Amino acid sequence: MYFQKWLLSLRSHSGLHGSESEDLWSLLPSLHSFSLSSFSLSTSSLLGLGALASFTAYWLMTRPQPMRPPCDLQAQSVAVGGDPNCRRSAILKDDSLMEFYYDNVRTAYDMFQRGLKIAGNGPCLGSRKPGQPYEWISYTEVAQQAQWIGCGLMAKGYQPKSQQYVGIFSTNRPEWVISEMACYTYSMTVVPLYDTLGMEAMVHILNLTELTVVICDREERAASLLENKEKGLTPEISCLVLFNDFSQAFADRAKRCELEVLKLEHLMDLGRQNLKDPVPPQPQDLAVVSFTSGTTEKPKGAMITHGNIVSNTSSVIKILEDSSVCREDDVSISYLPLAHMLERLIELSMYSIGARVGFYQGDISLLMDDIKTLKPTFFPVVPRILNRIYDKIMASVTSPFGRALLLFAVRRKQAELSRGIVRNNSLWDKLVFNKIQASLGGNLRFAMTGSAPMSPTVMSFLRAALGCIIFEGYGQTECTAGCTFSLPGDMSTDHVGSPLPCAMVKLEDIPEMNYLVKNQQGEICIRGPTVFKGYMKDPEKTAEALDSDGWLHTGDVGQWLKNGTLRIIDRKKHIFKLSQGEYVAPERIENVYVRSVPVFQVFVHGDSLQSYVVGIVVPDRGVFVDWAKERGFVGSYEELCQNPDAKNAVLEDVRAVGKEAGLKSFEQVKDLYLHPEMFTVANGLLTPTLKSKRADIRRVFQEQLSSMYNKTEI
Template identity: 50%
Template sequence: MACCGSVDPIRPPINAAFQSDVLKGPEQIHVSKFYKEAKDGKFISCLSDDARTLYQTFRKGVIESNNGPCLGWRKNLHSPYEWMTFNEALLRAKNFGSGLIALGLRPGPSTFVGIYSQNRPEWILFEQGVYCYSMVVVPLYDTLGPDACAFIIHQAEITVVVVEDDKKVNSLLDKAPRNLRKLIAIKEVRPATMQRAKNQGIEIYTFDEVEKLGAAKGFPEVEPKPSDICTLCYTSGTTGNPKGVMLSHMNVVSGVAGVLLQLGPHKPRVGDVMISFLPLAHMLERCCENGVYYNGGAVGFYSGDIKELTNDLKALKPTLMPAVPRLLNRVYDKIYAEVARSSVKKVLLRMALNAKESEIKRGIIRKTSLWDKIVFRKIQEGFGGRLRLMVVGSAPLSSTVLTFCRAALGCLICEGYGQTECTAPITLTVQGDFVPGHVGPPVACNAIKLVDVPEMEYYASQQHGEICVKGSNVFIGYYKDPVRTAETIDEDGWHHTGDIGQWQPNGTLKVIDRKKHIFKLSQGEYIVPEKIENAYIRSQYVEQVFVHGESLKSCVVAVVVPDVEVIKSWAMENNIPGTLSVLCNNPDVKQLIMSDMIAWGKQFGLKSFEQVKDIYLHPDPFSMQNGLLTPTFKSRRPQIKNYFAPQLDDMYKHLD
């Protein structure tokens, strides 16, 4: 068994030159090579008949682990991790679920229960407790904002929400809809908050109280069916209200099964420890954790402050870690900033990377080489020193950073592509294929095809098009929203992702564009450029504006054509000479326009990640003549992006 400390090369379990099968027919449907029945149009939905729901997979973990450690936490940043066993977690979860029934909730998949908390053991006790009675988990999270949280509580008719602390309780009370009757606080809540809730007709219980109540009542469990909804996962939509993605137990278990099947001997196992820090409100983290519990592994929760993640990693020493590009970008930037001050360190790093990269090309992943001891040991210890598997998702990762991290961390790194609507995974890179620049073949729970997007000149016959997914992991639909469901899932059951993909010659997928003008920043936040432009165009100084962002960057920038009359009269009043071209290069003019834009952005309620961090002033308007506007005077976004590519690159260089 090839592990990260050994020097046995990791060989791809399938032919790396042909990583997916293509079904017969004109649509060029690609399926997984890891599941024989995929060729017959079948999808994996479980690994064994007695583990078809998240209720059953957790119980599998109890047996697999022989009641080993399950959930870990720390009291503070100086204390070691403490552990709860599987049986203890199971008992407490059942008691909590029974307590919810005692508070008046009805068992069954039409009862939705909210949770508004950072990752912590109680999150899992809550989740498994809810499954004990076939109820549905509805996560709330900070970036939704209070209005969206209120919308969700109202739409899903949620009467009970588990809330982490006093601050989050108050945030819910600010906009609490009438149907919210009870809050269950994990941490202590101030008496003033208790009174405030009481005045609104809302009762507050503690998590412990509900557990004790449930233990005393001991209601018999109501086990869920695979077809029952297990979670209603709201995506913080780019426009309008958030959409509630309905996922069944089968959806989630099939997603987990597809990944476990593909990972083979590298999958989570007894003795593994995973660090939990990516939000449990999102499906990437939920799927990773459920996969670990299923196989009898343990999960340790970070202490809640992302700035102290290294402290947690050193204390926990995890073997498994889901990650996002933003974290790996930071590691990369930090290392290069450190070596920049010393030419000796620069040379050492380059030699170390060259040596490790040539090993990786031969399939050797390890932490035991001389270069690991001299150059990379500090980085590896910063992650706890025991990492063997990392799964990266949620936004694209640059090839340079991926290869650097594979070399520096000395562990297997698989990159995936997915969506909430597909329970997280759609594709995953295959262990042993160390060529970056793609997101791997389809996982065994779904098939993928590309469809034409003629308005963007993408054609499936040329291996480009909108990525469409069909399989056992594709969601049931958007909650109480048949119109948006029909827009997304066609009559043949294909989910249209809105992402543009390109098949690589080896049968892997590369994500190259977005169908709508929406993009995701490196931290996973969605951006709608038109919405931001509509705010900035209100500025008296702005004639035209083009907002741009990239999925490898954490912020947005803009090209601005100033209003010539307004800028000229401001310049005269301030005795600043020059043509518009000259004024566009004046830092005072730039500062004036940018400050006003930011002020308008605030007035429009733009979030900080939506506000531009830099602008480039351009004297000539976008027009039909210069090819930057359509005949209906809409911005031709791809053309504007290409036209200003040097300036956009330059702004990002200075921001990096």
């Protein structure tokens, strides 16, 4: 009976469940009557049983282990003060929110200094030239160059204080981070600039912050700043620092309007000659003024402190502390804009543990080549890129057998994921998914997505196919980056995780949209040490965002799920975010499109799982027939509304009107549906004040809107 008891012991202590243990369990009947007294074992039998025991012990020790969640995944958040609609992380011991994780790390400067102590001369920032391997700058070199730049700025008269603003206008590259660290080393505040803002918004930012110095990557980008200076639009700016060489003609133009231009290496030389000790910031000091991209109005400058940054990053570290996700040997790829807080916090988190960050070449079309060369372990990503990966995988499998094999392998991996097991060394990984994983470098262990909602189907598929953890979070600039985050071990989808340990999250009634807290639905509000100080020089907008009790009103609509996670279900204002993270104001687009001659009414719709917008157009009955006839289309008003060529002519016209009005490419509709009947109060599509009832229009035209997304090619 010894071996029977041995197998019984294995079953009870191995943690095996269901079909995993059936093979071992099925051996028991055949061994039921086995005993040394009734059988005489040969040497070969003993060796065989010994081999079986050794193999079983080895399998038990090396079998994949489920991830260890930091709390009960069925109760990921806890009600605060007995209010089920106000919740905080279940990881916390009480209602005290997390401000820092390491006692000696209270600022972004401290975060890098911690990494410097860990890694020292180890690699920190990597870059590459086309066709070449990555070249690395050490933590020691980054800290040294940051000190030189900071001292160079002070030698030019800039002050070591948080009211000293320094603009950075560049694509992601090592010099961006070194310049940022220079500011933090001497308590200066970073003001990131980026192209998609547009020149009008850029002028607004330069004047609002009274920027006098901007650090740029190349002459072409600096030329736009010089042009505004020449026009007298930005009188305060007096110095441009460029990473790359610039022409003498550019320097002469700048000199004529009293604008100094110098290379970064010359600024560092000046700093070396005027070295001063660091002047580290305090947690309450400003670290960055991050400008929102804006849609219908000028961008607003969110004032983010060092304490905001540390509380946010510390909360993610706390969540991951027991899962061995983040390690010193980790490598991240930097391509998401450093002008946005998400990428900044990701990189600061990497630096705080002494890990590496490799930068893409600046060309998104070369990103996959950069990833293959870098072989990252961590992949910050947006839903649009994950959707493209998913689409490419599905499109590459053309045969019925291949498709069946792929889907079967995905289901087998998903079965493991449901038990919390994440791996890339299973039989299915070797047979089916190895090329997919190799396309992302082959070393990927975890990824994170956030800026827009993620399709549950795509998320579940890619978790299986990539063989890595994919975390999903939710937040906005005004809460530094994130306020919710999915937990290790939670492989469910269609939610954005539970509150971070730095944030309380509550829902508030929106009666006009029938979102009520009694139904666990409402506007998402956030409070805690991660919430920003307000909008720069804009008390009115600050008061709209922050109430008297310190709650940040996001404008997003959420729903609490039974497991304590949050689902995003709508947007309070008529502004939505596309899958690539761009915000779209549909009413602004509609006001442009009604200028089109054949258009009487228009409704623009966007889906957060898609990268573009579509529209419903009611043609002007009085002019549409004649307008169409001039273009060779004949028929009645109703017939023309069903004519695809007439529809395309209207589409071409509204896009031309949109282009003339300055609409961005992602704001332009990709397809239209022509509807012959007007939106009216009587048919329930207009309010008594003749405004579009957007929710009702979406409901009435749900079939047409879905059809346009299903057939439109990007």
